Amino acid sequence: MIEVGKDVVVVGGGPSGLAAAVRLAELGYSAAVVESGDELGGILIQCIHDGFGTKLFGKALSGPEFASSFIERLGELGVEAWTRTHVVRVRLEGGSWVLTAVSPRGVLRFKSRAVVYATGCRERTPFEIRVGGTRPAGVYTAGLVQRLVNLYGVLPGRRVLIVGGGDVGMIVARHLHLEGVEELLVVFPEPWFAGLPRNVQQCILDFGIPFRPRTIVKEIVGKERVEGAVLVRVDEKWQPIKGTEEFYPCDAVVFSVGLVPNASQLEELGAEIDPRTRGPVVNEYFETSLRGVFAVGNLLTPFDYVDDAVETAFIAAEGVSKHLSGEARRDKPIPLRPGPNVRLLVPHRVEWASGRDVTLFLRPSVERENPRISVRSSGGELYHTRRRYARPSLMERVELPRGLVESSPEGVVVDVE
Amino acid sequence: MLSDVVCVRCPRSCLIRVAVEEGSVKSVEGYGCRLGFEYAVEEVTNPKRTVCSTVRVVGGRYPRLPVRTSEPVPKSKIREVVEALRGVTVKAPVRRGEVIVRNVAGTGADVVAEMDVEPEAA
Numbered sequence: 001m002i003e004v005g006k007d008v009v010v011v012g013g014g015p016s017g018l019a020a021a022v023r024l025a026e027l028g029y030s031a032a033v034v035e036s037g038d039e040l041g042g043i044l045i046q047c048i049h050d051g052f053g054t055k056l057f058g059k060a061l062s063g064p065e066f067a068s069s070f071i072e073r074l075g076e077l078g079v080e081a082w083t084r085t086h087v088v089r090v091r092l093e094g095g096s097w098v099l100t101a102v103s104p105r106g107v108l109r110f111k112s113r114a115v116v117y118a119t120g121c122r123e124r125t126p127f128e129i130r131v132g133g134t135r136p137a138g139v140y141t142a143g144l145v146q147r148l149v150n151l152y153g154v155l156p157g158r159r160v161l162i163v164g165g166g167d168v169g170m171i172v173a174r175h176l177h178l179e180g181v182e183e184l185l186v187v188f189p190e191p192w193f194a195g196l197p198r199n200v201q202q203c204i205l206d207f208g209i210p211f212r213p214r215t216i217v218k219e220i221v222g223k224e225r226v227e228g229a230v231l232v233r234v235d236e237k238w239q240p241i242k243g244t245e246e247f248y249p250c251d252a253v254v255f256s257v258g259l260v261p262n263a264s265q266l267e268e269l270g271a272e273i274d275p276r277t278r279g280p281v282v283n284e285y286f287e288t289s290l291r292g293v294f295a296v297g298n299l300l301t302p303f304d305y306v307d308d309a310v311e312t313a314f315i316a317a318e319g320v321s322k323h324l325s326g327e328a329r330r331d332k333p334i335p336l337r338p339g340p341n342v343r344l345l346v347p348h349r350v351e352w353a354s355g356r357d358v359t360l361f362l363r364p365s366v367e368r369e370n371p372r373i374s375v376r377s378s379g380g381e382l383y384h385t386r387r388r389y390a391r392p393s394l395m396e397r398v399e400l401p402r403g404l405v406e407s408s409p410e411g412v413v414v415d416v417e
Numbered sequence: 418m419l420s421d422v423v424c425v426r427c428p429r430s431c432l433i434r435v436a437v438e439e440g441s442v443k444s445v446e447g448y449g450c451r452l453g454f455e456y457a458v459e460e461v462t463n464p465k466r467t468v469c470s471t472v473r474v475v476g477g478r479y480p481r482l483p484v485r486t487s488e489p490v491p492k493s494k495i496r497e498v499v500e501a502l503r504g505v506t507v508k509a510p511v512r513r514g515e516v517i518v519r520n521v522a523g524t525g526a527d528v529v530a531e532m533d534v535e536p537e538a539a
Contacts, residue, residue, distance in 0.1 A: 048531060196430045
């Protein structure tokens, strides 16, 4: 067994994990990155389209380019990165976190005083949206198709049905169109694409890719191989409308039906989980309910910008520093709660006695023009900031002055009005 | 003439209104940053896109190398750029930013590698 002792172990070598490790090393801590995949960079390696890094670098980089800048920095700082290394068990032993991992070099035991989880998201599967019919070859998730097309040059089929109008689905539709898929159709139950307007423009409308709103897949047809799918129109409540079933012939069906935080290991460890995000409950430095265990990036909730995911990692690195130097916490945490027009909000509470302003990320549940994002306590409004528009597809970032939160020890409510 | 443009430069997707009179841009409203301003002006005068695709690479971990145009190319040239990459094969090692195809499809833009590819032991 190989023993590795560090101040901090970062689980996950995607952009957020890399950013956390880079910042921790810059702050003078010894860190190791543990990555279960073959290489560092996470999902960005297969995201060959551009648009990453506009906030952080003022440039529209591709995914691999964005990842490379952090991978190179990690190398310059001499941070150890363990790829093909999978954490199988985590225990608290005598005040230290002990992570047991398996790797091609054997079993490893990492010992550290803090852990940063950056395990990202997984894709929801067709099973989770109850698609009927058979289970032939040719049914994929969108992320898998992105990987096949962009890294292996393999197309999933000649006539492809894409299920879901989110960003990943639209981006994959464009790749498939450009790389030579003969016929494409995108279907989704909403009245319009759920993803970002920029992707509707540059992935769908730019190329005239056909799409059908208010349509879902009722069942998949085919014995060995996908032969088609039965489409059905749905009403406002996403209930199938009888008599509108239609057979659509295709040889592949690609599901792009949402992302779920990979929080199962944290959950097993006993970390509190937010039922809205399905990720861990965290304080203002993105520390989970387990002391010294932090959670960053898409493990909290899927972000629109990798830049924002990376920012949570930078903030968590400061939190690790506070934890390791034993800084004071409040006797009672101050809860941050989502209002009726907010679908989800991170972080969930303010727990440290002092520190930086509180960076909030929230996803509205409504669409509004010229909205206010307001922060209220029982005594009335504490703070507001204006936006030109708010929509569910767009995550909002708000920097809340710490003093305002501290003046409301009973908690605050964040809403879109 | 007023044109509404959805900015594609980053996820914020700003809705930008551009006023054009007699072929010249009179006003631009609603942009969130410099990139958006430039995009909106270009979108109504000469719409362009950065094209991202892949070429074949031999001797690396994966059989494809992600590549992109070094700058946005006219929208009407997207298909030609992608066609020009078919049949292109490079050999590892490749360095990020390395030019793979110069002046692709006569656009003046180069196609460059998006990442390093190290040679893998066979």
